[in-house]
Amino acid sequence: MREEATAFVPGHITGFFSAHPDENPTKAGSRGAGLTLTDGVEVTVEPASGDESTIVLDGDELEIDPVSTVLETLGVTARVEGESDLPLGAGFGVSGAMALGTALAANRVFACKLSTNELVTIAHGAEVQAGTGLGDVVAQAHGGVPIRLEPGGPQENVLDSIPARARVEYVSFGELSTADVLSGDTETLTAAGQDALSRVVEEPTLLSFMYASRRFARDAELLTEHVSEAIADVSAVEGQASMAMLGDTVFALGTGLSDAGYEPSVCATHPAGAMLR
Amino acid sequence: MREEATAFVPGHITGFFSAHPDENPTKAGSRGAGLTLTDGVEVTVEPASGDESTIVLDGDELEIDPVSTVLETLGVTARVEGESDLPLGAGFGVSGAMALGTALAANRVFACKLSTNELVTIAHGAEVQAGTGLGDVVAQAHGGVPIRLEPGGPQENVLDSIPARARVEYVSFGELSTADVLSGDTETLTAAGQDALSRVVEEPTLLSFMYASRRFARDAELLTEHVSEAIADVSAVEGQASMAMLGDTVFALGTGLSDAGYEPSVCATHPAGAMLR
Numbered sequence A, B: 001m002r003e004e005a006t007a008f009v010p011g012h013i014t015g016f017f018s019a020h021p022d023e024n025p026t027k028a029g030s031r032g033a034g035l036t037l038t039d040g041v042e043v044t045v046e047p048a049s050g051d052e053s054t055i056v057l058d059g060d061e062l063e064i065d066p067v068s069t070v071l072e073t074l075g076v077t078a079r080v081e082g083e084s085d086l087p088l089g090a091g092f093g094v095s096g097a098m099a100l101g102t103a104l105a106a107n108r109v110f111a112c113k114l115s116t117n118e119l120v121t122i123a124h125g126a127e128v129q130a131g132t133g134l135g136d137v138v139a140q141a142h143g144g145v146p147i148r149l150e151p152g153g154p155q156e157n158v159l160d161s162i163p164a165r166a167r168v169e170y171v172s173f174g175e176l177s178t179a180d181v182l183s184g185d186t187e188t189l190t191a192a193g194q195d196a197l198s199r200v201v202e203e204p205t206l207l208s209f210m211y212a213s214r215r216f217a218r219d220a221e222l223l224t225e226h227v228s229e230a231i232a233d234v235s236a237v238e239g240q241a242s243m244a245m246l247g248d249t250v251f252a253l254g255t256g257l258s259d260a261g262y263e264p265s266v267c268a269t270h271p272a273g274a275m276l277r
Helices: A065-074 A094-109 A116-130 A136-142 A178-183 A187-202 A206-219 A225-236 B065-074 B094-109 B116-130 B136-142 B178-183 B187-202 B206-219 B225-236
Strands: A005-020 A029-047 A054-057 A078-084 A146-150 A158-161 A167-174 A241-243 A248-253 A265-268 B005-020 B029-047 B054-057 B078-084 B146-150 B158-161 B167-174 B241-243 B248-253 B265-268
Touching: A005 A094, A005 A136, A005 A187, A005 A206, A029 A094, A029 A136, A029 A187, A029 A206, A029 A265, A054 A094, A065 A078, A065 A094, A065 A116, A078 A094, A094 A116, A094 A136, A116 A136, A116 B158, A136 A146, A136 A158, A146 A187, A158 B116, A167 A225, A187 A206, A206 A225, A206 A241, A225 A241, A225 A248, B005 B094, B005 B136, B005 B187, B005 B206, B029 B094, B029 B136, B029 B187, B029 B206, B029 B265, B054 B094, B065 B078, B065 B094, B065 B116, B078 B094, B094 B116, B094 B136, B116 B136, B136 B146, B136 B158, B146 B187, B167 B225, B187 B206, B206 B225, B206 B241, B225 B241, B225 B248
Parallel strands: A054 A078, B054 B078
Antiparallel strands: A005 A029, A029 A078, A029 A146, A146 A158, A167 A248, A167 A265, A241 A248, B005 B029, B029 B078, B029 B146, B146 B158, B167 B248, B167 B265, B241 B248
16 A cells, blocks of 8 residues: 555636436536646545545545545545645536545555546546536546537546647636536526537637637526626627636636736646646 | 647557457557657648648658648648657657647648547548558547557547556667558457456556566567567566567666666656647
């Protein structure tokens, strides 16, 4: 057994999605597209000193259900410590990153001898069961600008991606509950998500992704006041911005938010998926 | 139209494989596993100044059939310039890297608006048609330590990977012709490749990959004298080495070749697939 292992998992901003529930959490998931980010989460796993697993994120001990589920599925008791560049609950896939990073790092520490697809399946299933996300984990395992053509874990899904890189700016105004939105009526949302996906499949470029994302946010009636205002401000300076699904968060390509007078966090798309350090 | 674009494509050492021909080059390919490398090829594409495409690798103008096919498929006339850390024809997937890098960079320069899977399909098909490789392109698009469970391009294949990173050392003694081996009797080779794949699927670790690769090289009767001797030298110092398929090249994990008194090139597994700069 190793003393500890660390994995980095990129953040993931979903631009648009449609929800595809299934009784089997490895088949359930979402279609959609998003940006993986160089801002992400470093997850370090070491064997627990006592009988119980503990989870720490940015110094605070807390419950993160998908992380507990991953540890239980692997049959290990561990101390998991995450350090995040990104806020939790604001649409950056931090819970998915914690789950996936835990799977990768625990596999190494405890010599579980599972493959990448098996680890991603466990983390995806744990996230779906917890209701904290539907597509972040598979996108974060892929990296780049993933397009989720078919939902589910790696045995079920079909992924493609937009062959592009970009500087990304973001401002987060606060949290939105993914679980609340996903437990409500998702019919309008799913129709809007399918429209957006058709557009991006037709033309897999960053510009069409941003256009489809803005239209999705409006048609699915998810825009918050803050985000709506910021998107208008960025448009006024000829920039491209949209809303991170699901958070009270606006993101823009290039210098869109800076140009509009905001003081955004700055990162870039991440060319690789989750990786061991 | 952009003036130019550059893509980096990691090198790829195949440890073992089985050949799966098909009349349709996007279905043809190989099963197997390998290491993608931080040593790779930078491919820069710009519009051709005249009526004909030109291909340059490390300063020399030459014919690389899969690159010409990629340009023809995209319907563009370009100057392609590659700079490689790796020797051509020695089992590092340089021709695949040139084909895939050309597809990614040309898509950007000429605004072809294709997705990553479409570009990988074009490069994979071009490589198969040319007979220069069967699995390098899809592995190089994936990154890490890819396991090719099912052959073919992205629409057809199934990939997994070994969740690990490693320092990699290699010494190349010369070229072997992939086309010659693949045009001969591949029955023994394919049986040995399937055995090796079963072993790595059962236990997806670097150690089992190296073991399966060594056994494959012996059972498929592909070992050269130089490589055979080097593998024995590395084993004698408790290291792990095997043969790059297909080249007169030995590779080792960690400091295996250095410890055995060789003066190897040193790189590492590449955590990401091919990427635009």
